[in-house]
Amino acid sequence: SKNKEVTVTFVKANGERIKAKGEIGNSILDIVVNNDLELDGYGACEGTLTCSTCHLIFSKDVFDKLPDKPTEEEIDMLDLAQERGPTSRLGCQIIMTEELDGIEIRVPATINDARQA
Numbered sequence: 001s002k003n004k005e006v007t008v009t010f011v012k013a014n015g016e017r018i019k020a021k022g023e024i025g026n027s028i029l030d031i032v033v034n035n036d037l038e039l040d041g042y043g044a045c046e047g048t049l050t051c052s053t054c055h056l057i058f059s060k061d062v063f064d065k066l067p068d069k070p071t072e073e074e075i076d077m078l079d080l081a082q083e084r085g086p087t088s089r090l091g092c093q094i095i096m097t098e099e100l101d102g103i104e105i106r107v108p109a110t111i112n113d114a115r116q117a
């Protein structure tokens with residue numbers, strides 16, 4: 001059976017808003033890939049925690065609802081992301097829950113591939 005559908009809205013640095021559908025259990029990276037969204041360079045390492053290109057910035061409200069705390073590996077990668085803030089996370093590590101349905105997510109202007117650093 002199909003998982004329940006959820007919607008997220010990506011807000012790009014230029015103000016463009018991209019609404020996309022996914023399912024509970026998808027990562028945010030899955031949603032970007034499955035919808036073939038135009039986020040240049042996003043998710044370069046395919047979720048293997050070696051690139052930081054999937055960096056996203058959440059509102060404090062949403063950040064507090066994210067289901068899992070970041071692992072050491074995620075924090076190490078976040079340290080390499082541009083524009084990193086206190087509510088930054090890596091999209092490949094965020095798994096959609098029912099509570100996250102309808103959230104807005106800010107995509108930083110600079111996507112930094114740590115593998116090229």
Ligand code: FES
Nearest residue numbers: 045047051054092
């Ligand atoms: Fe590379 Fe998330 S896709 S760290």
